[in-house]
Amino acid sequence: xxxxxxxxxxxxxxxxxxxxxxxxxxGTWLSCRLKFYFRYLSGIHKEPSPAMRVGTxxxxxxxxxxxxxxxxxxxxxxxxxxxxxxxWLNADLEEAVDWEGEEEPTKAGAFALIETYLRDTPIPLQxxxxxxxxxxxxxxxxxxxxxxxxxxxxxxxGGRIVDFKTTGRTPDPDMVLHTTEVQTTGYxxxxxxxxxxxxxxxxxxHLCGLRLPSxxxxxxxxxxxNSRKSCCV
Numbered sequence: 517x518x519x520x521x522x523x524x525x526x527x528x529x530x531x532x533x534x535x536x537x538x539x540x541x542x543g544t545w546l547s548c549r550l551k552f553y554f555r556y557l558s559g560i561h562k563e564p565s566p567a568m569r570v571g572t573x574x575x576x577x578x579x580x581x582x583x584x585x586x587x588x589x590x591x592x593x594x595x596x597x598x599x600x601x602x603x604w605l606n607a608d609l610e611e612a613v614d615w616e617g618e619e620e621p622t623k624a625g626a627f628a629l630i631e632t633y634l635r636d637t638p639i640p641l642q643x644x645x646x647x648x649x650x651x652x653x654x655x656x657x658x659x660x661x662x663x664x665x666x667x668x669x670x671x672x673x674g675g676r677i678v679d680f681k682t683t684g685r686t687p688d689p690d691m692v693l694h695t696t697e698v699q700t701t702g703y704x705x706x707x708x709x710x711x712x713x714x715x716x717x718x719x720x721x722h723l724c725g726l727r728l729p730s731x732x733x734x735x736x737x738x739x740x741x742n743s744r745k746s747c748c749v
Contacts, residue, residue: 539702625726704739
């Protein structure tokens with residue numbers, strides 16, 4: 517067994533970490549304090565893996581697909597392939613991955629995964645998004661907490677929040693609702709802060725597998741937020 521390659525990024529102080537907080541950082545803290553320490557305080561990260569590359573590229577393509585719909589210029593056919601190839605190249609230039617001879621099969625599987633999702637997606641091609649890759653924040657200073665920050669992948673018509681995820685296999689629906697509660701609560705708070713209205717619901721779209729690509733959607737209604745729960749978040 518070989519050691520997993522790691523890379524070091526600038527470590528952050530406690531004061532820096534307390535300036536802002538995100539749902540992903542909160543999730544790491546709740547799941548594993550040691551992982552939180554290594555990632556955020558020590559600045560130790562694993563080298564990018566093939567799975568991470570797939571996630572990065574899939575997210576980039578879906579972002580461009582949503583932006584094209586927002587511009588009323590739908591992304592279809594060969595245009596999707598072009599965007600995918602460019603996203604793969606850009607990711608290659610940014611961070612190298614040790615493919616061990618598996619880059620082409622992985623790349624083909626990633627594109628098949630995107631094709632499967634775009635073919636079967638419940639999001640109409642002509643539906644114009646309310647927002648794409650929206651950076652939002654909420655001041656929680658009155659609760660003695662850091663500022664909550666986040667980026668929402670997609671806001672559909674009517675205020676429906678969508679988050680895209682890639683995974684090796686189809687997740688258990690009950691576990692998804694449990695493990696993503698911090699994230700969905702955070703998104704709801706951020707959306708309400710930015711728009712001064714409630715979200716109509718939240719959808720988690722999981723794009724699963726490469727050899728047998730599929731996708732699944734897990735939906736939640738409006739989040740139940742009150743002053744006590746908001747303070748705890």
